[in-house]
Structures are given as C-alpha cells and as structure tokens.
Amino acid sequence: MIRFEDIDALRNFLRKDKDEVSLCPLRFINVDSMEMWVNVKKMLLSMSKKHVCLSSFCLQDDTTPNMRRFTSSIKAITENVCVSPLSEYLRVNPDIAKSTVMELIAREYPGNSDGKLRIYVPMYRMKDILQTISSTDPRKKDCILLLSTGEDSDYSLTVIQKELKINVIGNEIFGFKQYLQYWEQNPDKPLILHTENAIYFVDKVFLDNVQVLVTAFDLLSTYYHLPSVYNESDGTDEYWKRLVISVASEQSFETACCHELLINRYTSKLFDKWTSFDDFQRWLLWLWTRIKHPGGYLEQCVVKSKSIEDFKTLIFDNIVSLIGNTQYSSYYSERKALIQKMQLPVPMFFVQLIARLSVLDKLRVLTDLSSKEREVIFNSLKDVSGSDQAAAIEILKLTYPALSDYLYETADSVVEDMPADIADYFAHYRWYKAANILPKVFMERVQAIAALKGVPVYELKARNLIVSEEYDDNTAIIFADGMGVEYINYLYSVLSQLKDEGYQIRTRVGYCNLPSTTEMNKDFLIGKRVVEELSDPDEMKHGKTAYPRTIENELFFLNCLKEKVRAAFSSDISRIILTTDHGTSRMAVLVRSTEFDKKIPPKGHTIYKYGRYCEGTDMAAEIDTAIEYGSKLIFADYRRFEQKGAPIDEIHGGASLEEWLVPVFIIDNSTIRKAKVVITIVPPVGQLRPDSMTKMVTVKFLLEKHSGNDVSVRIHGQKIPCRVTDCQYEFNYKPEKNETVVDTKVYVGPENIGEFKFFVKQGIAQNKKFDLI
Secondary structure (H helix, E strand, O other), rough: OOOEEOOOHHHHHHHHHHOOOOOOOEEEEOOOOHHHHHHHHHHHHHHHOOEEEHHHHHOOOOOOOOOOHHHHHHHHOOOOOOEEHHHHHHHHHHHHHHHHHHHHHHHOOHHOOOOOOOOOOOEEEEEEHHOOOOOOOOOHHEEEEOOOOOOOOOEEEEEHHHOOOOOOOEEEOOHHHHHHHHHHHOOOEEEEEEOOHHHHHOOOOOOOOOOOOHHHHHHHHHHHOOOOOOOHHEEEEEEHHHHHHHHHOOOOHHHHHHHHOOOOOOOOOHHHHHHHHHHHHHHHHHHHHOOOOOOOHHHHHEEEEEEEEHHHHHHHHHHHHOOOOHHHHHHHHHHHHHHHHOOOOHHHHHHHHHHOOOOHHHHHOOOOOOOOHHHHHHHOOOOHHHHHHHHHHHHHHHHHHHHHHHHHOOOOOOOOOHHHHHHHHHHHHHHHHHOOOHHHHHHHHHHHHHHHHHHHHHOOEHHHHHHHHHHHEEEEEEEOOOOOOHHHHHHHHHHHHHHHHHHHEEEEEEEEOOOOHHHHHHHHHHOOEEEEEOOOHHHHHHEEEEEOOOHHHHHHHHHHHHHHHHHHHEOOOOEEEEOOOOOOOOOHHOOOOOOOOOOEOOOOOEEHHHOOOOEOOOOOOHHHOEEEEOOEEEOOOOOOOOOOOOOOOOEEOOOHHHHHEEEEEEEEEEOOOOEEEEEEEEEEEEEEEOOOOOOOOEEEEEOOOOOOOOOOEEEOOEEEEEEOOOOEEEEEEEEOOOOOOEEEEEEOEEEEEEEEEEOOOOOOOHHHHHHHO
C-alpha cells in the first residue's frame, strides 16, 4: 500500500510502475473527491489502451452487473486497461467489497506473462476497505494506491425504490446501468438513483453517505424532512405514497397538507369537514394535528393516539380520565362537538368502560348524540337514588339537555294556573316515566288523588275556557294531539328560544273533557282559526316504538314546534295558542303485570281504551277511584277494566292527572301584536238596565287615544257600529235573556284594539204559575 498526497506524485509513480515487473497487474487507486476522480480517471485512461465499463455487464437497464462475466473478462485482458466504476457497485454491496477486491488480486492473469500488464481500477472513497487488504503477499505489492489530497467529501448517494414513481429535485438517474454510466463519464454532483433494486440494499451497512429509500415514508422522512414525531406505522403504504406525491409537488409537508385539505393554514375547524373528507384526508388531518398542538381536549386525544383508529377511540374514552378535572365541562363540550362533527359511532370498548363507572359518572361521560348512548342514559336513571336526582338532572344539562329540560322545572317556566302540589306531582311523574319505574309511594299518591274524584282538577279552569279567554281575531291555534302537561317545562324551554326574537310566552294549565280522548276534545276548535293539526305525539305513543325510544322521539318532535310556531305568524296573526286535546299516561301501561295491576271484570259493560273507562255508572259505588262523568265511569288511577289487547307505550282515556290536564301556551309576537288601548266605560262602575220599551242598553266608553269615526264593537261575533260625540263612543245592545256579563271587543277598522266587559241588570222574571185568570 502506497500513499500519495498529490496527483503529480501518483502520476510519476504510475509512469515508472508501468515498466516494472509485477506479479499482479491490478492497481486500485483510491481518491476522496469527485473532482479528483475525474482527473485521476482521465490520467488512467491516457495510460490505457481500453476503457472497460462495468455498465456493459448489466444485462438490462436496471440490473446490477454480472460479476462472473466481468471477472472472466478481466482475466482475459492482454493490454493495459482502465476499469470503472467498480467502487460504485461495491458501495451498494459493502458486504462483498473486500472479498471482491481480494479475489481480483488473487487471480491469475495469463496476459501478464511479462509482468508489465496493468489493469487500473479507480476507486472512489473506498479507503476503509482497501486499507484492510494485507500487503504481505508479494502479489499484492504496489496494488493499493491511496491518493489523499485533503479535499472535503462532496459525495452522497440517494437510492430510491423506482416503483414510488417520485421525481425529486436533484441529479436523478433511472436504472443501475445508467448510474454506472454516469460514473464512467464525469460525475460532478451527488446522485439520486431510482432503481427497482433499492429493496435489496436496505439492510446493508454502507461505507459512505448512502441513503436507501424503499418506501414513501423513507423518502418523506429523509428527503422531505417529515417531522421526526411520525413513525412509518402511523399510516399505510397507500397513504404515505399519496402523501409523498403531494409533498413532492408542493415541496413541503405543510404546503402539501394545505393543498390536500383545501385550506390556507391549519385550524381545528377542519374537523367540521370530517365527513366530507375521504379516508386519506382524515388520516392526514390527524397526522397534521399531532404537530399543531391545538390545545384542549383535541390535543389530549391526538397526542396520546398511535393511529387514526386509536384517535377516534380516544375521543370517546379519554373523557373518563378527566372526571373531576376543573375544566371538565369545557373538555366535555369540545368532545361532544367533535363526536357530532365527525359522526363517530360509539366504540364497544367505551360501552364496556363506562359499565364500571358509578351511575352519576356514567351520566357525566355519555352524550345524547347516538341512540345507544341515549338508551344507556335512560336505563341508568333507575339506579339514581332519590338524593342524587337533582345532581343527575344538573349533569344532564350538559350531556342530554333535552332530557334535563323535560325533567327539570326551571324558575322561568312558572305556570299561571298550576298549583304547587300538582307541579310536584308532575316532577315525580316525569322522573319515574324517564326511569321507567313505578314506585309504591307514587302509586299511593295516585290513588289518594284519584279518591278525591277530580276535586283538585276542578279547582283549575277548563282548557276550553282558557282558550276562549286568550283567543281573539288575531289569534291562530296549533293543535298537537296527545301533548300533556308533563311536557310543559320542556316546551317552555324550547319556545323560550323565541324570546330574543321579540316573542312573549305564557303558559297555562287546564283540564280537558272526559273521557280523555281526541273525539271528545276538539270542540274548542270550532269556529277558530287552526293553522296546524299535528297527530305525531299521539301516534308515537300508540305505535310500535317502545321505551325509551318513544320519549326520545317525543322530545325531538316537540323541539320542532318552535319552527312551526314561528312560521304560523303573519300580518294578521299576532298570537299563537299551542295546545292539545288530552294527555297520556306511561304509568297506566307500566303498571300491567305488576303487583299494582288491579283488573276489574267489566260485568257486561262496554269497555274503551284498554279498560280506562266503560259505558254505564252502576259500578261507581264499588270503585272509589273512578269518576262518574255523564254516562261513563272513568278511572282516575291506574286500575282498569279487563279487556283484550294491551297498549305498547302509553295510553289515554282515563282521568289520571297526566291524562286529564293539558297545557295551553300563548305566544305573542310583540313586533306584530300591538298593545291594547286603554278603554274606560262611562260610567266606570255599575250595571246597565235595559230600556223598558226597546229592551236595549246604551253603552258609553272612552278610548285612551281618539281613533276617529271608524270604531265598532263585536259581541257574540256581531259587529255593532259606534257613534262618537266629543271623543265619547256609544252603541246600543239588546242583551240576551238572563245575560248579565257581556264580553265586548273594540275595533278600529279591521284591527282589534282592546276588550272590556259591561254588566246588565235584568228585571225580575214573571212566574206565570201565579197569574190570576
């Protein structure tokens, strides 16, 4: 082994060496830079008769040289030659580099009979191999020449698996044969070799700056500086290949993400588009989010996740670890929004996980976004102790707001006509219905109320009367079948969302006609403007849908009433009355097949509504919880007459509070409905006596503001024009027989501006039984 510090010293040695006798014709000359490679190769070619190109032994464009043919060809050489680029073949096959050099040196070369044959083999940066070749063998004397000129290395080779089909910026070579040809000429810069053989080089320990990239991930992480936080196991080969194509086009991971997700910069709002993204885009968004640190619940989940599937599972599961955290409500709300945006199905593991939680913690982590979770929520209510019910309802405000509003009586939803004991009854009824339980204490309460035979109910006003009191010419009615008082809190919550739009909402409670059936409870609609008749609630209760899906459907339907109310207003409708025909009872169905189920033989009576009432009242004395109403006997508790068939979910026809009492919502649009004008009767008090001749009374009144001559009143639907004198209005009216109170509506043109009552003093009626003949 001989070392040289400059090319001139090497040249002088080789000039002398060619005339010396040597047992081995091979001269391996190592250089350390591309520039020196070019100069040394040029010098060696000038000293050779022929240039043996290693590429000529490649059978195809992308195969390595056939080394058996190569060594046979070298052995047959008879004149001086330059062989190149052997070092570039050995570079990608480092495990055979030393043995190949030693085998070439050890061979017999028949053409070297005089010892002056020279086979020059320039080697680029193979010093570490060549220095290990022992020089004790005389045949190896002067075979290894090391030119060390002190230049910095400018070499690098990037080998890319050809099937990736990615063009990168740099000096690209396609196929191993072309790569060798490049070195056989005058290489001047680092190379990027695209070859189908890259996969065979991947596990080799290279002697120099060689990178083998056989996968899209290799190319991304090595060439395009993919953030080091990512691992190849984070995605599939298909996803990495699609990403590398985009990165190659956009020149960076960041710009590729923007391009693929159609956005200018990262934002967590991209999760709003989750359902519109394909699988690759969703994966890319997950990948991108991992380095963006969006904060909150999203960051917690994305940092912990090992895959996109793991990420989706963590969105559900991770909330359990945050129970008790001071920011729990914020984390929960963000999580719920993510689940909704991404439309994630509930993982089975999550269901198994929450089964081990306490009932209140279970309610804390569930949502109302899926039927499965809602079902678990409803089924959990029965396990909530009485002392924890208020806490559970408070938790549901966050997790299932509709159910919380159904169960909870807010301070806002004060009902004008509802006594406290009835409000308390319905608070318990709603809980037991939602929990699908019928405690003995509640049964006893129902029976105690039923034994009063309607006394608490008759202290209220009839629904028909309430509607009449609230109805005027600018009113329309929305009728929803089967919408009992139990929904009054929930509906108030729903309708209260209209307050910000200038609507005013009042709630009243009245009793319907008995029996509590639709055919008995539509009389109040006669002669009134009805804009909607909705049968949905009643049909839900009589359909095949069972608990708890019926409650879910009811709440969903009632939530839609807000839009129906808003849509019903018009230029001549400034008030909507939302009411119903009757309520329904879940408990009257739940009681069946329990210890509380009391069935009474019909004894020949015609039975209606699965035994809720019968025709005929002769059994009234035997049944202390039934109400005689006309010719019918109607149960006020959950007893029933025996009858074939059974309701699925709820029932009506009886006189339990939930069947009998109904809500009346009065919704005024203050932007349309003008304030009533103050009307003063003249004189302000007293009764008007009809004229003895005309039988008519003269009514006089003043208006707060003078309204001209087009003033009229309507009594019993009849229009009566008014006379005006000095801003005082008057009209004549003939009272009906025995009429003592007259409701009067005042109009200016077509507009109702107010109402008042006046009182009539009727004369003593003659009793003809005492007439003398």
